[in-house]
Amino acid sequence: MREKFATSLLIALSALTAGCGILEPRLPQAEPAIPTEWPIPPTTVPAVATAPAAAAPAAAIGWREFFVDPRLQQVIALALENNRDLRVAVLNVQRAQGLYRVQRADRVPSVGANATATRTGGDGALSEAYAATIGITDFELDLFGRVRNLSESALQSYLAQDETRRSAQLALIAATATAYLTLASDQEQLRVVQAALKTREESHALTEKRYQLGAVSALDLSQSRTQVEAARADVARYTGQVAQSGNALRLLAGAPVPEDLLPQAFGESLTGLAPLPAGLPSDLMLRRPDVMAAEHQLRAANASIGAARAAFFPSITLTGSAGYASDELSNLFDSSTYLWAFVPQIKVPIFQGGRLTANLDVATADRDIALARYEGAIQTAFREVADALALTATLDAQRAARQATVDAAAEADKLSRARYEAGRDSYLVLLDAQRTLYIAQEALIVTQLAEQTNRVLLYKALGGGWLEHSP
Numbered sequence: 001m002r003e004k005f006a007t008s009l010l011i012a013l014s015a016l017t018a019g020c021g022i023l024e025p026r027l028p029q030a031e032p033a034i035p036t037e038w039p040i041p042p043t044t045v046p047a048v049a050t051a052p053a054a055a056a057p058a059a060a061i062g063w064r065e066f067f068v069d070p071r072l073q074q075v076i077a078l079a080l081e082n083n084r085d086l087r088v089a090v091l092n093v094q095r096a097q098g099l100y101r102v103q104r105a106d107r108v109p110s111v112g113a114n115a116t117a118t119r120t121g122g123d124g125a126l127s128e129a130y131a132a133t134i135g136i137t138d139f140e141l142d143l144f145g146r147v148r149n150l151s152e153s154a155l156q157s158y159l160a161q162d163e164t165r166r167s168a169q170l171a172l173i174a175a176t177a178t179a180y181l182t183l184a185s186d187q188e189q190l191r192v193v194q195a196a197l198k199t200r201e202e203s204h205a206l207t208e209k210r211y212q213l214g215a216v217s218a219l220d221l222s223q224s225r226t227q228v229e230a231a232r233a234d235v236a237r238y239t240g241q242v243a244q245s246g247n248a249l250r251l252l253a254g255a256p257v258p259e260d261l262l263p264q265a266f267g268e269s270l271t272g273l274a275p276l277p278a279g280l281p282s283d284l285m286l287r288r289p290d291v292m293a294a295e296h297q298l299r300a301a302n303a304s305i306g307a308a309r310a311a312f313f314p315s316i317t318l319t320g321s322a323g324y325a326s327d328e329l330s331n332l333f334d335s336s337t338y339l340w341a342f343v344p345q346i347k348v349p350i351f352q353g354g355r356l357t358a359n360l361d362v363a364t365a366d367r368d369i370a371l372a373r374y375e376g377a378i379q380t381a382f383r384e385v386a387d388a389l390a391l392t393a394t395l396d397a398q399r400a401a402r403q404a405t406v407d408a409a410a411e412a413d414k415l416s417r418a419r420y421e422a423g424r425d426s427y428l429v430l431l432d433a434q435r436t437l438y439i440a441q442e443a444l445i446v447t448q449l450a451e452q453t454n455r456v457l458l459y460k461a462l463g464g465g466w467l468e469h470s471p
Contacts, residue, residue, distance in 0.1 A: 135321025
């Protein structure tokens with residue numbers, strides 16, 4: 001009879017344990033309502049195919065293969081080693097891992113040993129008591145999956161934090177590259193302004209001599225002086241911008257950047273991205289760390305619902321110990337002093353004032369919020385990729401037009417200078433040609449910076465930047 005009862009009890013416990021996962025609801029399907037493919041412009045291929053990056057997905061291209069400039073590679077490595085924000089992200093991962101291990105420990109019994117010695121006295125009497133026991137305390141039989149769901153929630157939170165760390169690393173790499181490009185463009189703008197100042201000073205000196213000879217009027221001399229001072233003001237402005245850009249780069253690097261690692265020139269060979277095929281599916285962006293982090297947060301919130309549902313059912317905890325107790329220390333471990341205790345406890349929720357229902361409502365709302373955030377992360381990722389793709393073609397066309405404008409303005413400046421020196425044009429025509437060339441050069445540098453920054457943003461938006469080397 002006892003064997004039949006034990007067998008029935010084991011079968012019932014097995015059935016309850018097998019059914020404990022039913023309390024966790026099915027993970028809801030995300031519906032971000034985005035197109036199945038990205039709007040890739042027809043001219044994307046020549047716009048982004050600027051470096052020998054492999055035709056693999058952007059997320060699989062290591063940042064050392066994408067950023068082909070060796071100085072920039074070393075600056076990024078310096079930032080990954082010293083940046084404080086990334087260091088905080090790494091420490092948050094370690095903290096989340098510790099919290100998961102704490103929660104996971106509740107799934108196994110905690111065994112502890114205890115030894116006590118007690119001496120009491122009164123009215124001339126003295127008594128002694130000694131005890132040594134080992135046992136478990138308040139171990140919950142996880143019949144309805146409450147502890148398991150809490151452990152799963154902690155695990156998903158840890159995985160989400162790890163993806164957040166990867167996302168922070170990706171953002172740091174993109175920000176460092178952008179700051180490096182900005183510093184390079186500011187340095188190029190400063191070189192252009194310094195060259196313009198030198199040219200205008202030489203032209204002003206020549207104008208002064210011609211004024212002294214009576215060949216030009218005082219108006220021409222004043223206009224020449226105005227151009228010199230305007231260029232000098234621009235030199236001071238761009239000098240300050242170079243200093244600020246350098247400070248921003250050093251902040252991201254988390255340490256002083258050696259002079260030999262600073263950009264030496266502003267070219268188009270700093271970044272590269274392979275051409276995107278026309279049929280590239282939009283679900284590839286699900287590999288982005290921030291999207292994956294949102295998915296893990298959704299899974300964690302869904303597991304919390306299972307734990308909240310399990311709280312409606314009875315819980316059984318076990319406490320047991322075995323050891324020795326004696327009035328004398330010398331015979332503490334004799335066989336006659338052995339004792340044991342087994343204290344099972346069942347708790348049945350009867351009236352909680354609506355607390356359990358409220359906790360379930362909170363867990364359900366948290367799950368719905370996590371679902372909305374997951375869908376929002378997907379939509380944001382799609383928009384970032386679509387925006388970068390849309391600018392790829394237009395910025396390429398702008399750069400080509402700006403370069404043509406600079407070439408034409410340089411030729412016009414050359415002809416205007418020759419005609420002015422020959423006395424065939426007024427100084428006003430020469431000043432207009434110089435101003436046009438200067439504006440065209442500034443606009444070209446701005447467009448080049450926007451184009452290269454957009455390549456970095458496209459690489460980041462596609463989920464690249466957290467691998468150091470391509471597979």
